Amino acid sequence: MTIPTSTNLARSDGGTPLHVVVVGGGLGGLSAAISCTLAGHKVTVLEQAAQLGEVGAGIQLTPNVTRLLRSWGVYDELRGSAVEPGNIWFRRWETGAPIGVTRLVPHFAAAFGAPYWVVHRAHLHEALVGRARALGATVEVQWRIESVDFDAPSVTTADGRVVRGDIVVGCDGLKSVTRRFFLGGEDPGPRETRFCAYRSTVPMAALRADPELRGLVEKPDLHLWIGHERHVMSYPISGGETFNMVLSHPHEGPVDPAATQEQLIAEMRQHYEGWDPKLTKIIRLIDKTSKWKLMGYERLKSWVHPNGTYVILGDACHAMLPYMSQGAAMAMEDAAALGRVLARASGPKDLPALTQLFADIRMDRAYEVQGRSALNGRIWHYPDGEDQRARDAGMAATLTGEHYIRSTNQWSDPSTQIWLYNHDAEGDTDRFLDTRLGTKTAPKSGVQEMREMGLLM
Amino acid sequence: MTIPTSTNLARSDGGTPLHVVVVGGGLGGLSAAISCTLAGHKVTVLEQAAQLGEVGAGIQLTPNVTRLLRSWGVYDELRGSAVEPGNIWFRRWETGAPIGVTRLVPHFAAAFGAPYWVVHRAHLHEALVGRARALGATVEVQWRIESVDFDAPSVTTADGRVVRGDIVVGCDGLKSVTRRFFLGGEDPGPRETRFCAYRSTVPMAALRADPELRGLVEKPDLHLWIGHERHVMSYPISGGETFNMVLSHPHEGPVDPAATQEQLIAEMRQHYEGWDPKLTKIIRLIDKTSKWKLMGYERLKSWVHPNGTYVILGDACHAMLPYMSQGAAMAMEDAAALGRVLARASGPKDLPALTQLFADIRMDRAYEVQGRSALNGRIWHYPDGEDQRARDAGMAATLTGEHYIRSTNQWSDPSTQIWLYNHDAEGDTDRFLDTRLGTKTAPKSGVQEMREMGLLM
Numbered sequence: 001m002t003i004p005t006s007t008n009l010a011r012s013d014g015g016t017p018l019h020v021v022v023v024g025g026g027l028g029g030l031s032a033a034i035s036c037t038l039a040g041h042k043v044t045v046l047e048q049a050a051q052l053g054e055v056g057a058g059i060q061l062t063p064n065v066t067r068l069l070r071s072w073g074v075y076d077e078l079r080g081s082a083v084e085p086g087n088i089w090f091r092r093w094e095t096g097a098p099i100g101v102t103r104l105v106p107h108f109a110a111a112f113g114a115p116y117w118v119v120h121r122a123h124l125h126e127a128l129v130g131r132a133r134a135l136g137a138t139v140e141v142q143w144r145i146e147s148v149d150f151d152a153p154s155v156t157t158a159d160g161r162v163v164r165g166d167i168v169v170g171c172d173g174l175k176s177v178t179r180r181f182f183l184g185g186e187d188p189g190p191r192e193t194r195f196c197a198y199r200s201t202v203p204m205a206a207l208r209a210d211p212e213l214r215g216l217v218e219k220p221d222l223h224l225w226i227g228h229e230r231h232v233m234s235y236p237i238s239g240g241e242t243f244n245m246v247l248s249h250p251h252e253g254p255v256d257p258a259a260t261q262e263q264l265i266a267e268m269r270q271h272y273e274g275w276d277p278k279l280t281k282i283i284r285l286i287d288k289t290s291k292w293k294l295m296g297y298e299r300l301k302s303w304v305h306p307n308g309t310y311v312i313l314g315d316a317c318h319a320m321l322p323y324m325s326q327g328a329a330m331a332m333e334d335a336a337a338l339g340r341v342l343a344r345a346s347g348p349k350d351l352p353a354l355t356q357l358f359a360d361i362r363m364d365r366a367y368e369v370q371g372r373s374a375l376n377g378r379i380w381h382y383p384d385g386e387d388q389r390a391r392d393a394g395m396a397a398t399l400t401g402e403h404y405i406r407s408t409n410q411w412s413d414p415s416t417q418i419w420l421y422n423h424d425a426e427g428d429t430d431r432f433l434d435t436r437l438g439t440k441t442a443p444k445s446g447v448q449e450m451r452e453m454g455l456l457m
Numbered sequence: 458m459t460i461p462t463s464t465n466l467a468r469s470d471g472g473t474p475l476h477v478v479v480v481g482g483g484l485g486g487l488s489a490a491i492s493c494t495l496a497g498h499k500v501t502v503l504e505q506a507a508q509l510g511e512v513g514a515g516i517q518l519t520p521n522v523t524r525l526l527r528s529w530g531v532y533d534e535l536r537g538s539a540v541e542p543g544n545i546w547f548r549r550w551e552t553g554a555p556i557g558v559t560r561l562v563p564h565f566a567a568a569f570g571a572p573y574w575v576v577h578r579a580h581l582h583e584a585l586v587g588r589a590r591a592l593g594a595t596v597e598v599q600w601r602i603e604s605v606d607f608d609a610p611s612v613t614t615a616d617g618r619v620v621r622g623d624i625v626v627g628c629d630g631l632k633s634v635t636r637r638f639f640l641g642g643e644d645p646g647p648r649e650t651r652f653c654a655y656r657s658t659v660p661m662a663a664l665r666a667d668p669e670l671r672g673l674v675e676k677p678d679l680h681l682w683i684g685h686e687r688h689v690m691s692y693p694i695s696g697g698e699t700f701n702m703v704l705s706h707p708h709e710g711p712v713d714p715a716a717t718q719e720q721l722i723a724e725m726r727q728h729y730e731g732w733d734p735k736l737t738k739i740i741r742l743i744d745k746t747s748k749w750k751l752m753g754y755e756r757l758k759s760w761v762h763p764n765g766t767y768v769i770l771g772d773a774c775h776a777m778l779p780y781m782s783q784g785a786a787m788a789m790e791d792a793a794a795l796g797r798v799l800a801r802a803s804g805p806k807d808l809p810a811l812t813q814l815f816a817d818i819r820m821d822r823a824y825e826v827q828g829r830s831a832l833n834g835r836i837w838h839y840p841d842g843e844d845q846r847a848r849d850a851g852m853a854a855t856l857t858g859e860h861y862i863r864s865t866n867q868w869s870d871p872s873t874q875i876w877l878y879n880h881d882a883e884g885d886t887d888r889f890l891d892t893r894l895g896t897k898t899a900p901k902s903g904v905q906e907m908r909e910m911g912l913l914m
């Protein structure tokens with residue numbers, strides 16, 4: 001595989017490289033750095049923290065993301081620490097009995113041309129930093145931006161350091177500062193959802209040592225227990241040596257910052273009392289956890305400044321419930337699309353029109369994914385009863401191998417799969433731009449057209 | 458089943474009934490008459506011909522249409538003459554060997570809650586006329602409209618007869634006169650496609666009498682032979698007593714109006730020379746045919762007059778290749794949506810905003826279906842080679858019963874199925890209007906929400 005570099009793509013059209021100032025060195029910001037350097041631009045990433053890094057343990061990388069990692073030259077480096085799970089088991093809260101299953105191996109890689117991975121967030125972050133720098137991006141820490149000037153455009157820190165560029169990309173997450181300036185006084189800030197999540201890891205060795213639990217982790221599968229108001233998502237990370245768990249539960253209001261580990265763990269056990277004995281046994285192995293308030297952002301009217309000098313992406317504009325495992329995925333897709341859009345810029349004068357096209361291709365998709373994530377938060381959390389029985393029946397066909405055209409398991413629902421996992425944030429953006437900019441050419445072959453229409457793998 | 462009547466729905470909100478003037482008494486116009494009377498309005502249908510009726514023999518009614526027929530109270534009357542085919546067989550041109558199959562019974566009715574029917578166009582037309590009149594619509598013949606006044610609004614015949622109303626609905630098909638007035642001097646008129654089609658019927662008795670052909674028509678299935686530049690679609694109509702055939706082939710330019718039956722039949726046989734011996738044997742049984750130029754309309758910028766006194770629907774704005782069997786279906790969906798939109802009108806003052814919503818919900822869908830029909834015209838017509846082999850492999854799973862998430866047979870492609878056949882032009886319009894007009898309420902139950910999202914039957 002030839003990995004494209006910024007050099008071999010750089011402004012082959014003779015346009016002037018832009019200086020892209022990326023605010024935020026998280027997964028979205030680093031992805032934007034990679035995609036924009038690959039598009040031939042100069043990129044400076046400004047991270048507020050003193051050290052680069054990611055909070056949290058595991059992250060699921062669906063084919064719409066691993067496809068990008070491959071295109072960006074990050075895939076091979078991550079492959080070593082990535083786990084490719086075989087299945088996602090949907091389990092009944094009380095018994096752990098399978099309600100449905102999503103077959104990931106071999107189905108997903110075969111069906112979408114890119115695998116389903118679970119990795120440690122730190123590994124992903126590290127790989128992205130390395131690649132961004134190798135492509136020539138500057139990645140700086142201790143740049144806490146305090147103001148944005150959309151006319152210059154420039155960003156400024158509290159101690160008066162200024163970076164000017166042609167465009168500022170706000171990848172500064174849930175607590176985005178650039179967003180505040182972009183929206184002026186109109187930012188209502190993130191909205192608390194009704195949910196919190198405990199995040200914990202358990203050494204896989206502890207599970208393997210227990211004869212009752214061993215079977216559950218023999219294969220590197222994901223297990224999702226769903227019940228009234230609560231669910232537990234779990235999967236192996238770090239090459240299979242760590243069992244990663246996210247335990248979602250209802251909680252109104254903010255998290256008590258003074259809560260001790262003892263209190264959190266006692267509360268966590270209580271939340272899942274009466275659930276599958278295997279699950280509660282695993283929960284009893286947890287000796288450390290963190291509790292997170294799950295936050296969301298309402299749809300913004302726009303993601304771009306009218307003069308083309310600012311775009312916002314990722315959590316800063318579409319923070320969502322993690323119930324489709326698409327939070328970082330959408331930020332990375334945003335970044336990929338931005339790179340393809342900016343690849344068409346011959347200079348700053350093109351930015352107002354091009355950034356609007358970026359918003360046009362991304363906004364509906366990102367907010368639809370946000371909505372589908374919230375939908376899982378309803379579908380998974382029915383109390384036992386009519387809705388729950390219909391849901392369970394609606395994903396039963398995934399267990400038998402018979403053909404089905406709908407599923408209440410959105411990971412397995414064919415229309416959702418094609419829409420979500422078949423999306424190529426680079427290729428589809430290119431085609432969208434071709435259509436909108438009048439540069440579209442007919443598909444080269446029938447095979448290509450059937451593929452672009454999602455009818456053929 | 459309680460069939461709604463115009464009386465029990467009529468303006469329960471106390472609004473003023475509109476006078477809806479429908480130009481054109483074809484399938485779209487009569488459907489509009491039904492949907493608008495059901496919405497509580499007064500409807501006058503003006504048909505130019507001296508007699509009501511439909512040209513052509515068979516028509517396929519997919520679940521998105523039979524769903525409407527049921528809602529309109531037309532279903533039970535048609536059921537007697539409708540044929541419910543079991544399968545659509547996609548066959549290789551040369552041998553007739555199955556390439557793929559779409560399972561209609563029991564799959565379609567079970568999957569979409571409404572059956573797949575094939576009927577005689579005349580029977581459908583008759584049932585719609587009867588229902589429209591029973592609901593109180595006036596249906597007049599010999600009204601050849603020569604001009605439209607969008608301010609009055611009114612329509613006028615050559616001999617000076619005038620009908621005034623609150624809104625004019627242009628359902629006047631490919632040769633639409635109202636369209637010409639709507640577009641002013643800017644109408645390029647319909648575009649000739651590269652295709653013509655012969656339409657013929659053969660008495661089923663003749664096929665049953667032939668031992669070689671009997672097997673093909675033992676069950677009431679559809680058979681579609683596909684090959685380079687040509688295909689033949691066939692199915693039983695008229696309660697199974699007539700074998701209906703549409704034979705599509707390339708033909709540049711208009712049809713020669715002087716061509717004799719002998720010439721047409723000789724030419725038809727030549728087109729399918731070397732095809733499946735069973736097919737050519739059937740073609741030799743054809744002693745009468747008509748040849749049609751297949752025409753299309755480019756996307757219009759709008760379907761509604763800015764002052765809300767005119768909308769266009771059906772072939773007049775989206776004539777398409779018949780390769781998805783959705784030409785009349787889209788006209789009937791247009792009509793259904795129009796009825797639901799006008800159900801919200803408390804008087805003529807609401808029309809500018811409401812008709813725009815009608816265009817908003819219908820235009821993208823109708824033109825996407827038009828595009829997918831043209832796509833079938835490419836997919837089906839590959840010469841033998843790489844594209845053809847990929848296409849055939851891409852629908853092979855339909856023959857084995859194994860699970861698949863994509864298909865190069867658009868009748869069987871799950872995403873296409875949900876999008877096309879699951880659509881409820883009434884219910885989905887209601888929900889769209891609720892969203893846009895701010896009258897949306899939360900789904901009543903989880904089951905309802907999963908259904909609305911297309912995840913549950």
